[in-house]
Amino acid sequence: VDRVHQSRSVDAEPAGVRAALEAAELVVLQEAYADTETAPFADVLLPATSWAEKDGTVTNSERRISRVRAAVSAPGEARHDWQIACDFEGRCAPVNNRGQTRPGTGQVRTWTGPAPVLPRTFGTSIASPHAGATSTSPGSPGRSSSATGRSSGRIRWAPATELRGSMQTGASTRRAGGRASSPDGYRPVAEPVDARYPLRLTTGRLRDQWHGMSRTGTVAASSATHPSRASR
Amino acid sequence: VVAQADESIRSGQVWLPMHWGKRFLGGRASEGVNTLTSPAVDPHSHQPELKHAAVKVAPASLPWRSVAFAEMDGATIAGVIAALHAAQDEVAFLCVVPAGRDRPGVLVRAANEGAPAQAWIERLDALLGLDAASVLRYDDPRRAHARRLRIAEGRLVAGRISGALDVVAAAEWLRHWLLAGEPVDAVRRFLLSPGGTESRARPGPDQGQARAWPGPARFVVASASG
Numbered sequence: 030v031d032r033v034h035q036s037r038s039v040d041a042e043p044a045g046v047r048a049a050l051e052a053a054e055l056v057v058l059q060e061a062y063a064d065t066e067t068a069p070f071a072d073v074l075l076p077a078t079s080w081a082e083k084d085g086t087v088t089n090s091e092r093r094i095s096r097v098r099a100a101v102s103a104p105g106e107a108r109h110d111w112q113i114a115c116d117f118e119g120r121c122a123p124v125n126n127r128g129q130t131r132p133g134t135g136q137v138r139t140w141t142g143p144a145p146v147l148p149r150t151f152g153t154s155i156a157s158p159h160a161g162a163t164s165t166s167p168g169s170p171g172r173s174s175s176a177t178g179r180s181s182g183r184i185r186w187a188p189a190t191e192l193r194g195s196m197q198t199g200a201s202t203r204r205a206g207g208r209a210s211s212p213d214g215y216r217p218v219a220e221p222v223d224a225r226y227p228l229r230l231t232t233g234r235l236r237d238q239w240h241g242m243s244r245t246g247t248v249a250a251s252s253a254t255h256p257s258r259a260s261r
Numbered sequence: 262v263v264a265q266a267d268e269s270i271r272s273g274q275v276w277l278p279m280h281w282g283k284r285f286l287g288g289r290a291s292e293g294v295n296t297l298t299s300p301a302v303d304p305h306s307h308q309p310e311l312k313h314a315a316v317k318v319a320p321a322s323l324p325w326r327s328v329a330f331a332e333m334d335g336a337t338i339a340g341v342i343a344a345l346h347a348a349q350d351e352v353a354f355l356c357v358v359p360a361g362r363d364r365p366g367v368l369v370r371a372a373n374e375g376a377p378a379q380a381w382i383e384r385l386d387a388l389l390g391l392d393a394a395s396v397l398r399y400d401d402p403r404r405a406h407a408r409r410l411r412i413a414e415g416r417l418v419a420g421r422i423s424g425a426l427d428v429v430a431a432a433e434w435l436r437h438w439l440l441a442g443e444p445v446d447a448v449r450r451f452l453l454s455p456g457g458t459e460s461r462a463r464p465g466p467d468q469g470q471a472r473a474w475p476g477p478a479r480f481v482v483a484s485a486s487g
Contacts, residue, residue: 045300064343066282066293090308218313219301222273226315232279232294233312 059113075117076107084109094184262286262354263370264318275318279311284346288355288371290321323353323372325405326429327382330439331389331419332366341367341388351381364442366419376405382423390419399453404428410435410452415444417452 050056050070058071061079068074078084081100088094103109222229262277270276278286282293301310333341338359349355352373360368369385371377386392391409396419399408406424410417417439422432435452438445445452 064284064339066284090306219299219310220313220315222315226317227273228316228318229274230277230297230314230316231274231312232277232298234279 057117059110061107075113076105077113078103078107078109082107085111092185262291262356263372275316283349284342285358286356287346287349288353289350290353291355321354321372323374324425325373325376325423326426327369327371327385327421327423328429328432328436329369329371329385329389329391329409329419329421330360330366330436331391331411332361332364333390335365338365338367344388345369345385348381348384352377369421376423382407386421389421391421397453408432408453412445415446416442417445 046067047070050067053070055073056071057073057075058067059075059077060068060071061077062068063074063076078099080087080097082103083097084099085097086094087097220226264275267276277294277297280293280295282295283291286293295309295311297316298314299310302308303310342357342359345355345357352371354370354372356370358368360366367389369389371385376382383392386396386409391411393411395411397408397410397412400406401424404424406428407421408423409419409421411419417435420435420439422429422435438448
């Protein structure tokens with residue numbers, strides 16, 4: 030079982046991901062929209078709650094984990110990520126180290142909220158003292174920690190003990206001298222331009238476009254900044 | 262893709278919208294933007310290197326072009342995009358995006374080696390509400406030039422221009438009436454003209470837009486076939 034992150038989805042890296050999804054004997058897709066480019070590969074599609082419907086956490090690309098709570102009820106059969114993950118795990122037959130399956134326990138976990146899941150997933154607790162030290166998450170609509178009495182802070186995965194050097198200090202995202210630094214120092218681009226391929230292609234977001242546009246791509250009002258032509 | 266010069270892009274660079282897959286930037290000849298980018302990933306975060314790829318730009322020989330737009334209920338946009346997505350392999354290039362902030366709709370751009378199957382064009386027209394009997398039509402089969410325009414309450418609410426690049430470019434002025442939603446009475450007699458409009462005689466209220474119209478347009482009296 031592997032998870033396909035949005036940035037590594039069929040949109041993001043079509044050739045490799047497409048081949049992998051076609052080769053997989055079973056594709057289980059947890060998705061908020063049924064018409065994404067990944068959806069046709071799914072044998073099982075598990076509808077998930079999305080922003081404002083979701084009770085759980087959101088992890089951004091700098092590994093910042095924000096607690097989010099539902100502002101509206103989930104549509105249709107959509108469920109929270111942690112509910113899907115727990116049910117999925119409970120229904121998988123365990124595999125031993127020789128690849129043989131044992132009968133599944135059939136036991137479905139009966140979590141009643143996301144909190145017990147988090148220590149298993151991240152090795153830390155969203156409710157730990159340092160979690161509450163930061164401000165209210167912008168991703169938790171309409172709630173604040175003072176109003177609800179619940180922690181709605183943000184923490185950064187992974188804890189300091191699990192990562193070395195600058196990774197947990199935030200230095201990896203700072204720019205020095207116009208170059209983004211990383212724990213390994215500066216690396217040149219993977220594809221330098223040459224005489225045969227002399228132009229540098231960069232891809233970027235339009236103002237109101239979000240990633241693969243599974244949501245923003247169907248809303249006309251979010252297309253006000255679409256160029257009249259496909260490239261610029 | 263349709264390339265366009267842009268002063269805001271540094272010389273030697275080209276730009277494409279991030280992650281646009283076949284759902285929005287498709288067609289038989291397209292696998293989406295990220296087939297052009299490098300599969301290299303960051304060793305720690307595994308994020309793909311989507312911000313730099315070495316490319317070349319070469320002209321594509323796709324003489325048949327089509328531009329279409331239709332206002333529609335915002336709730337139906339996703340369904341229309343999905344239907345066109347399913348039929349995209351009939352043309353070499355197909356870009357389908359929602360458009361229009363105040364009056365939502367779908368904007369379609371297509372290109373192909375020659376005129377695509379008539380069934381595909383009819384399917385497109387049906388999805389955009391351009392198959393009704395009241396739709397204004399102009400056809401020049403010899404040049405594969407076709408116009409479909411739907412007017413409701415005096416406004417242009419949907420249209421399709423198909424043909425060679427020059428006839429599609431000559432109809433670019435219609436876009437103003439589609440997007441601005443102004444009454445079309447003043448230009449009604451030009452709507453099916455295969456050339457352009459007398460832009461100097463009737464500039465739009467938006468002077469900046471009027472200056473951007475292609476021109477001077479060759480004006481040809483239309484002999485509309487339907």
